[in-house]
Amino acid sequence: MPLQSASPVLDDDIAGADQEFLYTLNFGPQHPATHTTLRLILTLDGETIVKAVPDIGFLHSGFEKLGEDLDFNQYVTIVDRMNYISPVANEIAWHHTVEKLLGIEITPRCKYIRTILAELARISDHLLCIGAAALDLGALTAFLYAFNTREKVYNIIEATSGQRFHPSYTRVGGLMADISDEVIELIRDFVATFPKAHSDICRLLNRNRIFIDRTKGIGVLSKEDAINWSCSGPVARASGVVRDLRKDEPYLAYGELQSAFKVVCGKGGDCYNRYLVRMGEMLESWKIIAAAIENLPAGPVNVDLDDKLTIPDKQATYRSIEGLIQHFELFMWNRRWETPIEEVYGANETANGELGFYVVADGSGKAFRARTRPPSFIHFALFPLLMEGHQISDVPAVLGSLNIIAAELDR
Amino acid sequence: MATLDKLQAKFPGAFTTSSFRDNVRVLVNAAKAPTVLFLLLKFLKEECGFDMLTELGGIDYLNYPNATDRYCVVYGLTNTATGERLWVKAFANDPDPELPSVVELWNGANWMEREVYDMYGVRFTGHPDLRRILLPAEFTAFPLRKDYPLRGYGERHNFPIVTRAES
Numbered sequence: 001m002p003l004q005s006a007s008p009v010l011d012d013d014i015a016g017a018d019q020e021f022l023y024t025l026n027f028g029p030q031h032p033a034t035h036t037t038l039r040l041i042l043t044l045d046g047e048t049i050v051k052a053v054p055d056i057g058f059l060h061s062g063f064e065k066l067g068e069d070l071d072f073n074q075y076v077t078i079v080d081r082m083n084y085i086s087p088v089a090n091e092i093a094w095h096h097t098v099e100k101l102l103g104i105e106i107t108p109r110c111k112y113i114r115t116i117l118a119e120l121a122r123i124s125d126h127l128l129c130i131g132a133a134a135l136d137l138g139a140l141t142a143f144l145y146a147f148n149t150r151e152k153v154y155n156i157i158e159a160t161s162g163q164r165f166h167p168s169y170t171r172v173g174g175l176m177a178d179i180s181d182e183v184i185e186l187i188r189d190f191v192a193t194f195p196k197a198h199s200d201i202c203r204l205l206n207r208n209r210i211f212i213d214r215t216k217g218i219g220v221l222s223k224e225d226a227i228n229w230s231c232s233g234p235v236a237r238a239s240g241v242v243r244d245l246r247k248d249e250p251y252l253a254y255g256e257l258q259s260a261f262k263v264v265c266g267k268g269g270d271c272y273n274r275y276l277v278r279m280g281e282m283l284e285s286w287k288i289i290a291a292a293i294e295n296l297p298a299g300p301v302n303v304d305l306d307d308k309l310t311i312p313d314k315q316a317t318y319r320s321i322e323g324l325i326q327h328f329e330l331f332m333w334n335r336r337w338e339t340p341i342e343e344v345y346g347a348n349e350t351a352n353g354e355l356g357f358y359v360v361a362d363g364s365g366k367a368f369r370a371r372t373r374p375p376s377f378i379h380f381a382l383f384p385l386l387m388e389g390h391q392i393s394d395v396p397a398v399l400g401s402l403n404i405i406a407a408e409l410d411r
Numbered sequence: 412m413a414t415l416d417k418l419q420a421k422f423p424g425a426f427t428t429s430s431f432r433d434n435v436r437v438l439v440n441a442a443k444a445p446t447v448l449f450l451l452l453k454f455l456k457e458e459c460g461f462d463m464l465t466e467l468g469g470i471d472y473l474n475y476p477n478a479t480d481r482y483c484v485v486y487g488l489t490n491t492a493t494g495e496r497l498w499v500k501a502f503a504n505d506p507d508p509e510l511p512s513v514v515e516l517w518n519g520a521n522w523m524e525r526e527v528y529d530m531y532g533v534r535f536t537g538h539p540d541l542r543r544i545l546l547p548a549e550f551t552a553f554p555l556r557k558d559y560p561l562r563g564y565g566e567r568h569n570f571p572i573v574t575r576a577e578s
Contacts, residue, residue: 057545064530065554069561100432227463227491230519241491248494341476342431345466345487345498358468358485362475371468373487381522410545 021045025392029058033136033396036406038380044392052387052395054380059410067370071336072098072172073311075370080166082372082408085128086121088157089350091170096251097346097357102337104173104309108253108297113179114170115253116187116292117160118348119285123194124153125351125403126234126278126285127201133275133400134205137214142204149197152190159183172337173310174302184293191290198282205275215271219386219398222269229385230378233353235402238277239269245349253292260291271401309337336365343369352376352403376408414459414497421454422447434498441480441502448501449511452486456516461488461497464513467523469531473557482508482533503533512538530555 027033027040034040037058043051063082067075072095079094080087092114099106106114131146154164160183161167161176169176205211221231226239236243244263246254264280266273302310305323311330316323329335339361347356353375360369379402386398415428418437425447427438439448455461466487472478480502488497503510512535513520524535525544532553535541543550550566552559 057543057547060545062554065559065561103432225518228518230464230466230517230523232465243491243494340431343434343470344432345434347465354465356466356487358466358487360470360475368475369470371466371470371485373466373468377522377526378519381519385518 022050027395029055034399035132036404036409038404038406038409040383040395042387042392042395047391047393049387049390049392049395052384054383056377056380056406057410059406061411063411064370064372067367067372069366071366073330075367076170077166077168079372080168082374082411083125083350083352083355083376083405084165084407085405086125086351087166088117088169089121089125089348090355091168092118092252093346093348093350093355094357095170095172096348097344097359098172100346101339101342101344101359101361102172102309104303104307106173106303107300109178109299110174110301111253112292112296113175113301115257116289116296117157117169118252118350119288119292120153120156120187120190122285122351123282124150126282127153129351129400129403130201130205130275130278133271133397134211136396136400137211139205139208139211142201145197145200145204149194152186152193156183156186156190159186171302171311173307174300177313178301184296187289187293191286191293194286195283198279198286202279206279212272214394214397215275215401216268218271218390218394219401220268220270221382221386225382225385226269229382231353231382232378233349233351233375234274234277234281235353235379235382237264238266238273240265240267245347245354249347251348254288256295257288257291261285261288271397274401339363339365347373350375352405352408353379372411374408374411376403376405377411380404380409414455414495417459418451418454421458422451425451433496435496436498436500439499439501441504444501444503444510448499449513452488452499452513453516455488455497455499460490460492461495463489463491464517464519464523465489465496467513467520467527469527469533469555471531471555471557480504482531484510484527484533486513508533509536510534511536512541514538529553532556 022043022045025042025044027042029037029039039055041053042049063078066078076091076094079090082090127146127150131143134142157167158164160179161169221239223240226236226241242265247263261284264277264284266277305312308326312323312326317327341363343360345356345358347354355375356373358371359367362368425443429436468485470483472481472483482503484501486499501510512524524538527533528541529543529545530553
């Protein structure tokens with residue numbers, strides 16, 4: 001039996017009209033311009049899109065159900081795989097919420113390291129988004145420039161955690177390990193070279209006539225719609241919604257680094273504005289990293305072992321009885337953390353927008369419910385609104401500017 | 412909190428409140444939700460400035476300590492002008508969990524309500540297009556319910572395979 005999905009031509013709003021000239025085009029789920037597995041059912045009048053119906057769920061893998069089975073440290077490997085373009089940012093958001101639930105105040109050094117990694121993840125995500133959007137519009141060079149820089153971010157992540165793509169680097173109350181001097185050198189090197197790479201892309205695209213023709217006035221989202229459709233992140237800011245959790249609800253080290261960065265906003269709300277906002281945000285992220293790496297506090301990265309909340313390092317596990325006990329306390333399936341019978345929502349400003357987790361705890365060491373608020377899912381709901389009346393060649397432009405990551409969309 | 416006082420004056424006795432960390436919550440129980448919830452959210456949107464529905468998600472409180480109602484839908488509201496957040500929790504129960512849809516107020520609720528329906532089977536009355544969103548249409552269970560096993564009922568192995576000949 002074939003899958004029953006939306007049949008847009010039967011919908012009431014266009015059923016009354018003479019439909020002989022309308023035809024349906026199936027776009028995806030396997031199509032180079034969708035980048036990931038998502039399907040669009042487009043009803044066309046010539047090349048004009050009358051109606052676009054997204055059909056999603058091809059990558060649904062039950063992450064939230066797994067979140068109820070795995071403990072707080074294990075689930076970090078799963079959240080990694082949500083927005084796999086900036087996995088560290090997901091980990092930081094997840095443990096931010098868990099620490100909020102458990103009432104843990106992480107150490108200053110941990111805050112700064114997490115801030116630096118979150119901003120590196122943002123740069124990496126925006127580079128991919130811009131590079132891929134430009135690629136879909138025919139500009140191959142910008143894509144290569146962007147990926148050249150992303151490679152440096154991956155090198156930093158690899159030197160930090162030992163894993164390039166899915167680092168699983170954060171832990172409840174701290175990090176897997178402290179960063180080494182080599183990592184600090186790599187980050188300093190990145191800070192020194194990033195402005196040139198950024199301006200290379202700017203010079204390729206900012207005044208590129210083809211790029212502007214394909215993006216300006218395309219997929220316009222008004223400020224009212226952006227708020228009404230729950231948008232966040234660059235998509236909302238390009239429409240003039242001045243909202244950035246890093247400023248509005250400072251977490252990690254953003255409170256101390258307030259003077260280092262500004263919120264980048266646009267007014268047009270079209271694809272070109274979203275591109276410009278992302279480009280501007282990368283420079284702000286670069287400023288945050290530059291300020292944070294020079295002010296990196298000394299001290300431990302994990303909260304005190306006596307709090308019995310964090311995994312002890314191997315030295316403590318093997319050489320001290322308290323460390324060994326603590327290790328087993330957190331790893332035995334019937335021990336783990338003592339959680340309050342409460343629930344809490346914690347959100348971080350990730351590259352795509354507000355990534356929130358709603359964690360319900362029932363006193364055991366696992367989440368009773370680990371709801372994700374995925375920005376991609378919420379932004380993709382906008383697609384029919386943005387697409388109506390546009391040409392079919394605008395589909396890649398709008399898709400690219402929304403930065404839909406299917407793994408986060410479907411979870 | 413000024414909003415809660417305003418809400419209390421408008422809807423006396425319709426809800427209880429609780430808070431944890433920085434989350435302030437308004438709880439509407441299963442008996443009152445069908446009549447009160449929509450009006451309450453409308454009041455919050457139109458009179459208290461909560462113009463954005465940041466988050467809408469479901470919870471199944473089966474076997475949860477001290478829980479009285481089973482299903483819960485959590486509405487996370489944000490006032491974009493002041494940055495203030497408020498959480499509204501509405502409850503529903505078997506056999507026919509139902510809550511009013513808020514798509515009329517916030518378009519962003521459309522897909523999120525569909526996801527809650529998909530995962531928990533909570534029906535939203537007045538929703539314009541209440542279909543499954545992440546799971547295929549022929550799926551019969553609601554997988555995020557607590558009585559649904561982690562590994563499923565074997566749907567994955569019995570999934571209909573469309574061959575090239577019949578496609």
